[in-house]
Amino acid sequence: MxxxxxxxxxxxxxxxRLSETEAAEIGNxxxxxxxxxxxxxxxxxxxxxxxxxxxxxxxxxxxxxxxSKPVVGYLHTGMEKQAEQLSYLQGCxxxxxxxxxxxxxxxxxxxxxxxKLLGIEVPDRAVWIRMLMCELNRMSSHLLFMATNGMxxxxxxxxxxxxxxxxxxxxxxEMVTGLRMNHNYIRPGGVAADLPDGWEEEVERILDIxxxxxAEYDIxxxxxPIWRERLQGVGVLNTDEALALSATGPLLRSTGYAWDLRxxxxxxxxxxxxxDVLVGTYGDCYDRYAIRLNEIRESMRIVRQIxxxxxxxxxxxxxxxxxxxxxxxxxxxxxxxxxxFKIFTEGYKVPVGEAYxxxxxxxxELGVYIVSDGTSTPYRMHVRGPSFINLxxxxxxxxxxxxADGVAIISSVDPIMGEVDR
Amino acid sequence: MSEEENTPADDAETEAAVDPAPDHETxxxxxxxxxxxxxxLHSSAADYLEAxxxxxxxxxxxxxxxxxxxxxxxxxxxxxxxxxxxxxxxxVTQLINHESGERVRVRVQVSGGxxxxxxxxxxxxxxxxxxREVFDMxxxxxxxxxxxxxxxxxxxxxxxxxxxxxxxxxxxxxxKAASNIR
Amino acid sequence: MYLPKIGDTTDxxxxxxxxLEHNFITGNVENLINWARRRSTWPATFGLACCAIExxxxxxxxxxxxxxxxxxxxxxPRQADLMIVAGRVSQKMAPILRQVYxxxxxxxxxxxxxxxASSGGMFNNYAIVQGVDQVVPVxxxxxxxxxxxxxxxxxxxxxxxxxxxxxxxxxxxxxxGGAGIVIEQRDGQTAGLTIGG
Numbered sequence: 001m002x003x004x005x006x007x008x009x010x011x012x013x014x015x016x017r018l019s020e021t022e023a024a025e026i027g028n029x030x031x032x033x034x035x036x037x038x039x040x041x042x043x044x045x046x047x048x049x050x051x052x053x054x055x056x057x058x059x060x061x062x063x064x065x066x067x068s069k070p071v072v073g074y075l076h077t078g079m080e081k082q083a084e085q086l087s088y089l090q091g092c093x094x095x096x097x098x099x100x101x102x103x104x105x106x107x108x109x110x111x112x113x114x115x116k117l118l119g120i121e122v123p124d125r126a127v128w129i130r131m132l133m134c135e136l137n138r139m140s141s142h143l144l145f146m147a148t149n150g151m152x153x154x155x156x157x158x159x160x161x162x163x164x165x166x167x168x169x170x171x172x173x174e175m176v177t178g179l180r181m182n183h184n185y186i187r188p189g190g191v192a193a194d195l196p197d198g199w200e201e202e203v204e205r206i207l208d209i210x211x212x213x214x215a216e217y218d219i220x221x222x223x224x225p226i227w228r229e230r231l232q233g234v235g236v237l238n239t240d241e242a243l244a245l246s247a248t249g250p251l252l253r254s255t256g257y258a259w260d261l262r263x264x265x266x267x268x269x270x271x272x273x274x275x276d277v278l279v280g281t282y283g284d285c286y287d288r289y290a291i292r293l294n295e296i297r298e299s300m301r302i303v304r305q306i307x308x309x310x311x312x313x314x315x316x317x318x319x320x321x322x323x324x325x326x327x328x329x330x331x332x333x334x335x336x337x338x339x340x341f342k343i344f345t346e347g348y349k350v351p352v353g354e355a356y357x358x359x360x361x362x363x364x365e366l367g368v369y370i371v372s373d374g375t376s377t378p379y380r381m382h383v384r385g386p387s388f389i390n391l392x393x394x395x396x397x398x399x400x401x402x403x404a405d406g407v408a409i410i411s412s413v414d415p416i417m418g419e420v421d422r
Numbered sequence: 423m424s425e426e427e428n429t430p431a432d433d434a435e436t437e438a439a440v441d442p443a444p445d446h447e448t449x450x451x452x453x454x455x456x457x458x459x460x461x462x463l464h465s466s467a468a469d470y471l472e473a474x475x476x477x478x479x480x481x482x483x484x485x486x487x488x489x490x491x492x493x494x495x496x497x498x499x500x501x502x503x504x505x506x507x508x509x510x511x512x513x514v515t516q517l518i519n520h521e522s523g524e525r526v527r528v529r530v531q532v533s534g535g536x537x538x539x540x541x542x543x544x545x546x547x548x549x550x551x552x553x554r555e556v557f558d559m560x561x562x563x564x565x566x567x568x569x570x571x572x573x574x575x576x577x578x579x580x581x582x583x584x585x586x587x588x589x590x591x592x593x594x595x596x597x598k599a600a601s602n603i604r
Numbered sequence: 605m606y607l608p609k610i611g612d613t614t615d616x617x618x619x620x621x622x623x624l625e626h627n628f629i630t631g632n633v634e635n636l637i638n639w640a641r642r643r644s645t646w647p648a649t650f651g652l653a654c655c656a657i658e659x660x661x662x663x664x665x666x667x668x669x670x671x672x673x674x675x676x677x678x679x680x681p682r683q684a685d686l687m688i689v690a691g692r693v694s695q696k697m698a699p700i701l702r703q704v705y706x707x708x709x710x711x712x713x714x715x716x717x718x719x720x721a722s723s724g725g726m727f728n729n730y731a732i733v734q735g736v737d738q739v740v741p742v743x744x745x746x747x748x749x750x751x752x753x754x755x756x757x758x759x760x761x762x763x764x765x766x767x768x769x770x771x772x773x774x775x776x777x778x779x780x781g782g783a784g785i786v787i788e789q790r791d792g793q794t795a796g797l798t799i800g801g
Contacts, residue, residue: 017569078731100654163664246548591730
């Protein structure tokens with residue numbers, strides 16, 4: 001088990017290091033390429049199997065992929081530059097749109113980093129609410145993966161089933177945060193609003209519905225011969241390569257390396273709940289599928305424990321400088337009005353310094369690095385998007401495989417382009 | 423692992439967040455400081471590659487993140503230890519040692535006039551895309567990088583967007599109430 | 605939605621073939637074609653960002669675009685009638701957006717889904733095209749970040765109505781490009797029916 005092949009630079013590498021202009025020239029002049037058997041094929045960015053706007057340049061010989069290059073940037077939104085214009089209270093609206101399948105994780109990482117710089121601690125109830133919302137978001141993100149993975153491989157019905165369960169979770173999110181996606185709910189200081197009455201019944205209903213349906217997926221996919229043929233042995237990665245390529249999340253765990261930030265470097269209250277860290281054996285696409293399917297079950301297990309253990313108390317820190325006052329008090333107190341005004345227009349000032357905080361998102365380690373100069377907007381905000389870094393493994397996974405396997409591999413890496421391009 | 427050198431203590435820096443250890447602790451030849459609980463190593467361009475090789479050999483098996491900061495418009499004190507001259511750019515690397523669970527941040531100063539830094543590709547190939555992004559956004563070139571080209575912006579784009587002298591590019595917006603709303 | 609009104613023939617005068625029961629033989633061919641076009645506008649896959657997730661949710665079982673003949677999202681623009689630009693369009697993506705639009709065959713319509721596609725949204729910066737109407741002519745603007753499936757469906761129905769009664773051509777002439785109809789958000793206004801509960 002060695003990482004030697006990911007260190008190669010030349011033509012023997014899996015990565016096609018060719019610029020887009022050069023590739024276009026080869027495309028326009030067929031005589032330019034000396035090797036007649038090799039074809040440069042462009043896949044995307046507008047393609048049903050590329051999971052968003054990912055473009056792949058594939059160097060192929062027949063149906064076999066030799067080298068490849070993922071070309072990104074088609075969804076570059078300038079979010080890191082935009083973050084320098086937005087206050088820390090508005091910052092969550094920005095980062096939440098990066099990983100749009102699991103927005104609460106980006107909000108959480110941003111909030112944790114801001115709180116680290118502010119030196120504040122959020123109340124217990126806020127911590128557990130955050131954990132509840134994040135685990136439900138993990139479930140909905142993995143259900144999205146199951147839906148798209150199924151459809152990419154031909155199980156078109158899976159698209160409908162995955163979305164059916166996802167709707168249940170999104171309905172709960174709408175009940176709590178007001179929005180189905182891009183919630184801006186987890187903010188520095190706690191969460192935006194308390195859980196509404198009747199949330200326990202809603203969550204139990206979601207868990208009771210999802211449990212038997214996951215068993216349906218096992219019947220539809222896990223044991224099915226076609227599914228296994230298409231995924232087992234496809235896109236194999238070993239631990240040394242994954243570590244060398246900075247891969248994290250299910251990609252790293254599928255190689256057999258049990259690294260999950262929730263267990264290894266717990267944040268929120270993950271050391272107070274019981275759950276298993278799932279690892280694969282072969283590092284192939286089937287392992288990644290199985291890990292994500294079972295992570296849904298582990299998340300459900302965590303949510304059940306949160307239902308029992310949810311503490312009472314404040315849902316956000318009672319620090320007047322950071323937390324806006326309750327709306328009712330604005331009519332009663334001049335000070336409350338001024339605080340509200342200052343927090344929402346100028347924003348609160350964060351002390352000088354720099355900090356990095358990471359959480360375990362459904363795709364891997366999601367970290368936020370903030371440099372503050374003492375003003376109310378970040379001087380520099382950088383998001384370590386797991387999809388961006390995991391994409392580097394793709395040429396190595398696809399090498400010497402068929403192009404049909406390429407679709408399975410893209411799907412199993414599960415990139416979200418908003419996080420890749422930011 | 424860390425070498426304690428008996429050098430005289432620095433003049434105390436006054437910000438609360440960045441607080442260099444009073445006995446000037448060093449690791450891999452770089453000065454250590456603490457930033458709200460994070461371990462930060464400060465490097466000048468000359469010491470950088472050697473220190474990173476030492477860190478890699480010492481068990482930092484994964485590079486978590488690599489980014490840059492443009493300190494051109496930074497209004498607060500930089501808080502760098504003595505012996506590290508402040509430059510316009512900093513390349514910031516987050517490393518992790520899975521066995522010990524330790525995380526370390528390395529900040530290297532890169533000059534604004536001719537921004538070049540050594541590439542870490544041979545130590546941690548996962549830095550390839552991250553260094554391309556830093557080149558794209560800041561214009562910092564990485565020596566000996568296998569593919570030093572833009573990754574997010576179009577290939578023929580002019581300028582480096584995350585630099586502080588590059589405007590956000592917002593257009594003035596006038597709110598117009600739409601007259602034909604259904 | 606059209607329901608035939610028994611004993612009342614004003615619907616034929618107003619809606620052409622809307623009074624289908626009454627008027628199949630004597631309605632004119634143009635009405636027939638518009639009737640068909642409206643009931644099978646096949647969208648092209650142009651999901652870019654978060655709005656694409658909501659667009660997929662609209663095509664899924666709960667909101668179900670199949671009942672309007674639209675569940676087949678065609679990968680090839682040659683086979684598509686409707687381009688729903690779902691998401692933010694970056695500088696790198698704009699030429700591709702135009703290329704896909706040009707490859708679609710007439711008649712074609714464009715729905716700009718979400719605020720990023722309609723106006724640049726919250727991203728007023730160097731990277732995002734401030735409104736896809738700078739690149740392609742837009743017929744319906746659907747606001748929201750992201751617009752929920754109900755809003756997207758309201759946008760689609762608006763477009764459908766305009767296709768059927770040919771008002772879309774009138775609006776396009778007036779506007780000198782796309783029809784430019786702005787709709788209002790309809791999210792969260794349906795009764796919360798639950799599946800299985």
